[in-house]
Amino acid sequence: MRKASRLFEIIQILRLARGPVTAASIASRLEVTVRSIYRDIAALQAQRVPIEGGRGIGYVLRPGFDLPPLMFSIEETEALVVGLALLERSGDLELRQAARKVSDKIAAAVPVPLRRSITRGALHAWGTIAPSPQGLDLAVVRRAIRDERKLVLDYRDALGQASERTVRPLALIYYSETAVMVAWCDMRDAIRNFRADRVELCTESEETFRGEGDRLRQAWMDGWTQSATS
Numbered sequence: 608m609r610k611a612s613r614l615f616e617i618i619q620i621l622r623l624a625r626g627p628v629t630a631a632s633i634a635s636r637l638e639v640t641v642r643s644i645y646r647d648i649a650a651l652q653a654q655r656v657p658i659e660g661g662r663g664i665g666y667v668l669r670p671g672f673d674l675p676p677l678m679f680s681i682e683e684t685e686a687l688v689v690g691l692a693l694l695e696r697s698g699d700l701e702l703r704q705a706a707r708k709v710s711d712k713i714a715a716a717v718p719v720p721l722r723r724s725i726t727r728g729a730l731h732a733w734g735t736i737a738p739s740p741q742g743l744d745l746a747v748v749r750r751a752i753r754d755e756r757k758l759v760l761d762y763r764d765a766l767g768q769a770s771e772r773t774v775r776p777l778a779l780i781y782y783s784e785t786a787v788m789v790a791w792c793d794m795r796d797a798i799r800n801f802r803a804d805r806v807e808l809c810t811e812s813e814e815t816f817r818g819e820g821d822r823l824r825q826a827w828m829d830g831w832t833q834s835a836t837s
Contacts, residue, residue, distance in 0.1 A: 610647070612681050613637055617647055618668065621658065627665025687713060692732035697781045698739045698803065701746040734783055740803035747809060748788055751776045755820045757812035758790070763805050770794070774801065775816045777824045791816075791823050798827050 620633055630644040637644070648666060652658050660666035687709075694706040739745075742761070751758050760772045774790035777798070786803040816823075 609681065613639065613643075614647055614651060615681075617644070617651065618656065621666060621668035624667070627660055627667050629665045630662065632665075684713070689732060694781075696732055696734060696736045696783070698737035698786055699745040699749075699781070700739050701749075737782070737784055737786070738804075740785070740806060743788075743803045743806040743809045745779065745786055745803065747811065748776050748779055748803075751811065752778065752820070755815050755817045757793075757814045757816060759810045759812050760801065760806050761808040762801060763807060765805075769807075772801070773812065773814075774799075775819065775823065777820060777827055789827055798823065798830070 616637055617633060620628060620636065630641045630648070634641045634644045645662070648658055657669035658666050659669055691706040691710050695703050697703065748758070750756075755775070758774050758776055760774060761769065762772050763769045773793045774788075775793070776788055776790045778789040780787045780789065780800075788801045788803060788806075790799060790801060791797070792799040
């Protein structure tokens with residue numbers, strides 16, 4: 608573990624601790640020597656991080672220290688940067704806008720070493736940006752999943768056959784070329800996949816399926832797992 612990451616991990620350990628934490632305990636968790644922890648704590652104290660205590664009695668982080676609500680290691684920050692960059696290549700306009708806002712908020716909140724990971728442009732996601740579906744607002748689908756509200760779709764399948772489907776949306780899968788909605792289809796009485804680019808019109812129904820979403824989603828995940836391992 609790099610020193611910068613280790614310093615942040617020490618702060619996290621002390622923030623979450625209910626009492627003094629010894630250097631030996633921290634060293635065991637981070638898989639480094641106790642001497643390294645002593646040097647790291649001294650370095651943090653030199654940077655005015657209010658760590659109190661000493662050898663043999665343990666260390667505490669003084670209450671009221673102003674830290675961001677989320678503290679990420681360098682590797683965790685880089686994972687977020689790549690994930691947000693990939694999201695910006697999806698066809699979900701609302702999520703793309705949200706990804707930019709999240710990136711700005713993280714850059715403003717994290718310490719300078721981590722901020723550079725976001726702002727210096729060293730990590731990128733490449734590839735074709737998925738077009739936004741014309742007949743389906745993915746934000747409506749995500750809201751329907753959360754609220755467990757049925758949707759009515761004018762749908763055209765791979766053979767070009769049109770049909771009206773009332774569905775119970777369970778999940779969204781984002782691919783590079785399009786998004787796929789996993790939903791319980793009332794007409795088929797089964798779980799089906801609906802490509803977003805084949806939906807010609809989507810309207811929200813007055814009907815809900817409250818209390819059924821988790822069960823149906825678990826059934827879908829169980830079926831997917833079985834098919835993947837068979």
